[in-house]
Amino acid sequence: MNNKKILSISLIAIGIIIVLDFIGIHLGWIIRDVLKFLIPFIFIGFGVLAWKYDRRGLGIVLGVIGGFLLLGHLSGLITLLIAIGLIVWGVSLFRGKSVR
Secondary structure, three states: OOHHHHHHHHHHHHHHHHHHHHOOOOOOHHHHHHHHHHHHHHHHHHHHHHHHOOOHHHHHHHHHHHHHHHHHHOHHHHHHHHHHHHHHHHHHHHHOOOOO
16 A cells, blocks of 8 residues: 555544544543544644645644644643753752853
């Protein structure tokens, strides 16, 4: 099978799973969690493809939507990194040494 057929079958399967979940037929928590994590990357990928084929406006919109969706999933990690940075900054201020 060539890449176009694999992509089209994958997109159809993901679409069917999303529609089934939307109408109340749940296929398990694993599929739902995987899809929640894949959707931002799908948006970003379509944005890159649109940008590549000179649809720059659509590419920017899809990329930004995917970025915001991904930001929501990574908010816990971002919060942890900010907390570690604040701790390092506070300790360096307490010691009186520069961070640089």
